[in-house]
Amino acid sequence: MSAHTPRPETMSSLVETDQRSREIFRQIVDGYLATGEPVGSRNIARLLPMTLSPATVRNVMTDLELAGLIYAPHTSAGRLPTERGLRFFVDAMMEVGNLTSEERKRIEAQIRAAATNRNLDQTLTEASALLSGLSRGAGVVVTTKADPELKHIEFVRLDPARALVVLVSEDGTVENRLLALPPGLPASALSEAANFLNARILGKTLAELRGEIARQRAQMERELDALTARLVESGIATSAGPGHDRHLIVRGQANLLEDLRAQEDLERIRMLFGDLETQTDVIDLLTRAEQGDGVRIFIGSENKLFSMSGSSMVAAPFRDAEQRIVGVVGIIGPTRLNYARIVPMVDYTAKVVGRLLDGER
The missing domain is CATH 1.10.10.10 (Winged helix-like DNA-binding domain superfamily/Winged helix DNA-binding domain)
Structure with missing residues (x-):
């Protein structure tokens, strides 16, 4: 525009x-x-x-x-x-509309049905697909990744100054993190550090393992030399990188291809698809919606993500049982979204997800 x-x-x-x-x-x-x-x-x-x-x-x-x-x-x-x-x-x-009782029942029923197996990912995927279907836009959800119980850890040297920390979880997921190695570290230190951690890892999350190692610092310093002990602590403290602890779910991109009126519309949607592929930027934008209660509306070039595609997003945060904001649900579409209809839709969906996380059934 x-x-x-x-x-x-x-x-x-x-x-x-x-x-x-x-x-x-x-x-x-x-x-x-x-x-x-x-x-x-x-x-x-x-x-x-x-x-x-x-x-x-x-x-x-x-x-x-x-x-x-x-x-x-x-x-x-x-x-x-x-x-x-x-x-x-x-x-x-803008005069914000109200959802009909039928729309409220549909949102509640579909999200609760997905939550019966207590699988959070499935619940949030259903919320994203539901918003997409109701709005004819793309439904999006971002939430904090769960901290799974670990099964095994390995250090793989890439070169004299770097190694990969390979974390294998009980659910089968594998995560690789890059680690800088201290100068002069002997090759045997990598296997010694892995053995020390694997003896204590079973059934613990990464956060719990960090706590365990902190409590056993004196024992670690007796069993391992200073460089290997430093490697142990660095290996479980290393960051996964910005946005890596966030999980993005997008459903209904195909809806955005409907009702194209001109070649410019098609080009705009192609740009938006490119934006959605750049997950870090989408996660960053959704995270901005966590900075306060209620629904946030982002229009076009007000944010760098949509500066070229001319799109908008309506998003609202949801909370867990401790009332901490743990994620955001939203809708992405063209700037001519029906904001008055979509704002209450997103708001109510966020509240339903929050109630389910709070343990209400």
């Missing part, structure tokens, strides 16, 4: 105090959200609750354009909202 810099005093006088301007702006936004098409002055004049001529409507549209809230695409005499206009509409004018 076109980017304009509105004059704050113009925006205030036109939209906050002028009922005509508000109604005309609302008709332009409503038309865009419903069809994606520009709205012209003649159509607006017919739809307004007050009687205005098309010429008067055009004058107000010119003022709204100067305020940076709407713009004229080159192919039409109608107007579309800018991203700044959409943000103003969402923050100051």
